[in-house]
Amino acid sequence: MTSKVLSRRDLDFLLFEWLQSESLTSRDRFRHHSRETFDAFLELSQQLAERHFATHNAKSDREEPQFDGERVTLIPEIAAALAAFNKSGLFSGAMDEELGGFQLPNVIHRACFAWFQAANVATASYPMLTMANANLLIAHGSPAQIRTFVGPMIEGRFFGTMCLSEPQAGSSLADVAMRAVPSSDGTFRLYGNKMWISGGDHELSDNIVHLVLARVAGTQRGVKGLSLFIVPKFLVDEDGSLGERNDVVLAGLNHKMGYRGTTNAVLNFGEGAHTPQGSSGAVGYLLGEQNHGLDYMFHMMNEARIGVGVGAVSLGYTGYLHAVDYARGRLQGRPVGAKDPAAPQVPIVQHADVRRMLLASKAYVEGGMALVLYSARLLDEQQTASTYDARSRAGLLLDVLTPIVKSWPSQWCLVANDHAIQIHGGYGYTREYPVEQFYRDNRLNAIHEGTHGIQAQDLLGRKVIMHGGAGLRLLVQAVCETVNKATGDLAALGEQLQQALTRIVRITESLWATGDPATALANAATYLDAVGHIVIAWMWLEQAIVAAGKEGDFYAGKRAAASYFFTHELPRIEPQLDLLASIDVSLLTMSEAWL
């Protein structure tokens, strides 16, 4: 039976036929790997995801986490699934062997993890956050911190969170007010509240390691005064055993439209519910240097943003597969022009409008999957390419692409989920079918880890202009390399892409030539939308090049979806580019009293 979670065939195409991931095994870090070990991890992921994650996806939506004022109760299937995940070794799949990891390439590890996100995005978010937390600690923590906290994470005993937002500081991290007071023993004591903390409390693990942005008393305002602290739910003794309860306490759970299996918490720090080591405040350990907290946090945030993008793709993808399956089986109506009402009804996949929604969805989810895996492949290049130059170029391109990886799937793979509902008709609107949950779950992705608007500011206000525009130049160069490979039937697509690219470069320049950031950024979201579609068109041209001349439905489908993207989707950006080129400031000059 074909899986409705993800398509292994497509992953194989993307990972091996396109991204040549097997070639990574020639690099030292991956020398113990082979196509066989990659396949084994992919196969294992599919099995575990289908058996342990997909099976409670509906139930964890129906029976959301409960908080009785003392404890958080989750359905038992979540703990069982996470135990199976931890046992598999996938948690440390991409980590160093010396930490007990398998040193899988990121691109393979991301593809593996996508199975879990597609099967149950809410349950998968616990390890997703914990992995990102561990990777930050590995990158910036002291050896003792890594030993104390990362080791137990790899063993599945500790989970992790990221604590940035506060009630008065959501998108505006400059306003984080959590206070950190130095203590005579070298630790800090934290006081304040954090909000929207995914996985913020539960009893799935022995301990929860919060990474908390806070401001050391007396330091400057703004983001430059933020430091990062490790604040465990339970203190950890020298020997690694759990000690006292720390003063970080769940104030309440948020009740969400979707993504319900993930607890989302308001946490109080240092309000006196506990007095660890006999005095007030939540005990926190400074990570790295004071006032560099946001830089460190970006290590986790960038990984989480890509994780959100993969989650959005995965939700769209599973919705698409459910819709294809339904459309092949559901009989309804007859072809246009069929006059005989006695003729049998046909599967709805034969109706042009249903095909439109399916082909669009295919273009969104397979295009999105290509982008997220390409980005993971860039991370491998950044970490293991043979030259410094190649490593920094990969890192820079990944930086430029990150806001698109986060945002484009959150917007367009949600449209795939919307189409999946529509294709199911009335059934799709009921909770008896899973597609409405995918839609509700996916709606979160444009909000958390930096909203769509924040990503737009990041792309236009930072990424395309940093280092004198080097990031944008690199993107252009990468796309041009693809365009140059697009010959024969594909030359026209290449030309269309080249034109869009040339225009966006000119527009970027003219926006910043205004000299006024407010003017340049007034239509940043439109800019993000346009660049996003250009990037996905690039991903489709890449796939079409690989599929060219190959026989069989799979490759024909790739060519059809690429063609669809260039005829139905890429042209959408023309009016967006016109608007950007006009340097429209009506959003700035309008009065709020007009609303």
Place this chain on the structure above:
Amino acid sequence: MTSKVLSRRDLDFLLFEWLQSESLTSRDRFRHHSRETFDAFLELSQQLAERHFATHNAKSDREEPQFDGERVTLIPEIAAALAAFNKSGLFSGAMDEELGGFQLPNVIHRACFAWFQAANVATASYPMLTMANANLLIAHGSPAQIRTFVGPMIEGRFFGTMCLSEPQAGSSLADVAMRAVPSSDGTFRLYGNKMWISGGDHELSDNIVHLVLARVAGTQRGVKGLSLFIVPKFLVDEDGSLGERNDVVLAGLNHKMGYRGTTNAVLNFGEGAHTPQGSSGAVGYLLGEQNHGLDYMFHMMNEARIGVGVGAVSLGYTGYLHAVDYARGRLQGRPVGAKDPAAPQVPIVQHADVRRMLLASKAYVEGGMALVLYSARLLDEQQTASTYDARSRAGLLLDVLTPIVKSWPSQWCLVANDHAIQIHGGYGYTREYPVEQFYRDNRLNAIHEGTHGIQAQDLLGRKVIMHGGAGLRLLVQAVCETVNKATGDLAALGEQLQQALTRIVRITESLWATGDPATALANAATYLDAVGHIVIAWMWLEQAIVAAGKEGDFYAGKRAAASYFFTHELPRIEPQLDLLASIDVSLLTMSEAWL
């Protein structure tokens, strides 16, 4: 305090400044009315909607209808709200005085009812369906049928439904299989199942009057063999008192993503749960002539489609008002370029991206409201204009616009709900705020009463070509009249609209010049989208003309939203028109194996 349900100021603008509804009082049917009576009904509607409908909107979502196998239980607030509605006289507000109605113009009555739909679309759907049911009976029922069933509806004792879909016949009404067997007493006995029946069972009323499409045994297949039957839940005796239980039985309730306060039912007819008058089958009374059932049903369906459009607008509108209110109050971040982190945070309404979403939402919901009220005004013209010619022209234009009235708000006012979530950030994704419910509720509107795809087929496959293209010509003429009035600053908008109109006419011709309906209709949904945006641009140009030269924020807001629609929205259709003009058949020629 400004209402967050709807804007009375905007309704006054649309009804009186623009649509000149007061002038209707010079017509005989409305001679007892005046601006004062119109205002009184509008005021009453707002009060009742805010006091009795909005107040249980969240609760009726949280505590959805329960069916224990015998009875359906709803929260008591629904019955209380409907009792208040019925007592108000609004149910028969637009009906004839001889039936006990108030002979309000449809345009006023629609505006009144929009308050209820915005406050609680699910509770409002009971009277919406019952009014449409009553209007069908009044138009096509016998005097006895009207007396027996419509009278008690006006008194609030009977509610009504429309029963079209069956498990194997959703969009494909040609496949309706419900059997109707003539009985010796002149009634019929019905056997079969109906599905997706809104208000299909409950104990809100003494009786439920189902209007059921069925096929008299032995008649032809297809839609031309459908007849329409009145099938009450309880038979009604000669004297109007309730008699035996009819054999129409609730099989189960659907559990929906939203719109939860409206029961949605699978109904079994004639399966022997009851044996009315001692023999098998559900007793049904033929309405009008045999085999004309679908024609009659369209009387109700067209009204329901417009009702769906108003509901979609209303949900988007209330979402927009909540978002504006939130954006004015929520402090977060600082203007672009502000360097001082000690400066106070600003309301998010000052951020360009938030303004973009708010202004877009305003353009969607006020544009949508203009369209639905314009359509209701057309119904008044169709019913009461002084010449036959004027009446038929209004009817024809309403016919052409109906698929757009149904579809455009279902698509774009849902985007307003999406923006409302985004503007609320994480809060918008929680059930503590109402905007996520509006979004879930509104998602139904592109599905029921004919899906988006069905509306697209109706517009391109029927409405624009009927009577030799008279409908499209009439639409063009109406838009051109507006364009001709657009002078001065507005001339450029008029020209932009004129160009779009000219193009769509040429494209319509070239699509049908292919001679192949399948080819013409291959991109029907894109056609619907493009025509929809043209129609809303027309509605905005109309509003801009009325607002021109007037002082104050309200009129400035109208001009800003009109301008926004022409700069940010109308240009979206260019690539759609290009696609249509290319007569792309890729959706027809593709193989389903490529998906």
